[in-house]
Amino acid sequence: xxxxxxxxxxxxxxxxxxxxxxxxxxxxxxxxxxxxxxxxxxxxxxxxxxxxxxxxxxxxxxxxxxxxxxxxxxxxxxxxxxxxxxxxxxxxxxxxxxxxxxxxxxxxxxxxxxxxxxxxxxxxxxxxxxxxxxxxxxxxxxxxxxxxxxxxxxxxxxxxxxxxxxxxxxxxxxxxxxxxxxxxxxxxxxxxxxxxxxxxxxxxxxxxx
Numbered sequence: 125x126x127x128x129x130x131x132x133x134x135x136x137x138x139x140x141x142x143x144x145x146x147x148x149x150x151x152x153x154x155x156x157x158x159x160x161x162x163x164x165x166x167x168x169x170x171x172x173x174x175x176x177x178x179x180x181x182x183x184x185x186x187x188x189x190x191x192x193x194x195x196x197x198x199x200x201x202x203x204x205x206x207x208x209x210x211x212x213x214x215x216x217x218x219x220x221x222x223x224x225x226x227x228x229x230x231x232x233x234x235x236x237x238x239x240x241x242x243x244x245x246x247x248x249x250x251x252x253x254x255x256x257x258x259x260x261x262x263x264x265x266x267x268x269x270x271x272x273x274x275x276x277x278x279x280x281x282x283x284x285x286x287x288x289x290x291x292x293x294x295x296x297x298x299x300x301x302x303x304x305x306x307x308x309x310x311x312x313x314x315x316x317x318x319x320x321x322x323x324x325x326x327x328x329x330x331x332x333x
Contacts (some may be wrong), residue, residue, distance in 0.1 A: 126153045126309065128291040133162035138299040139189035139287040139321065140234040144197045145302055150309050157221045162286050164275040169284050175206045191299070200237030207241035213318040214262035215250060217270050225253055231248040273330045
């Protein structure tokens, strides 16, 4: 069996869409879902998110809707975006990153178009997940520590965006690498020779700095 670490934040529509495709992975792959705070990665690498660049924001949202239509995955944008995903990330960790719980959270946000940026939405979602007190669950010190650890671990591994899959030391960032990831899992040796090997050490020819 291969172990694959899947880093994600519920704020990402691309993460939602890829989550719905994880069942396409080969049967010999075990997926470990690792919630992280995307904003933490942005801060670490000095990036801005796609929703923080005005022209890219609308383009990204329209892309998510189109991708959902093309792939047959229902998608309704939440009432505001970006939203604060901290509480639901912590709920996922409080539920031991159970795949069914993560699916329920994603679908609450991205299929029902619900608001998890306010306490009422988080409370309703928590009750569906069998958590009586959302505030208590998300404020547990161990839960907070695990979310920080996941984010730090991802940054240390060079993960710069979500969703990102890491398997056998290789990274696959973004929804559009799903087929590439599957190809790698089926034949990893194909990615270690020829042009794949050469581009790994390709020198920089020009820089803005």
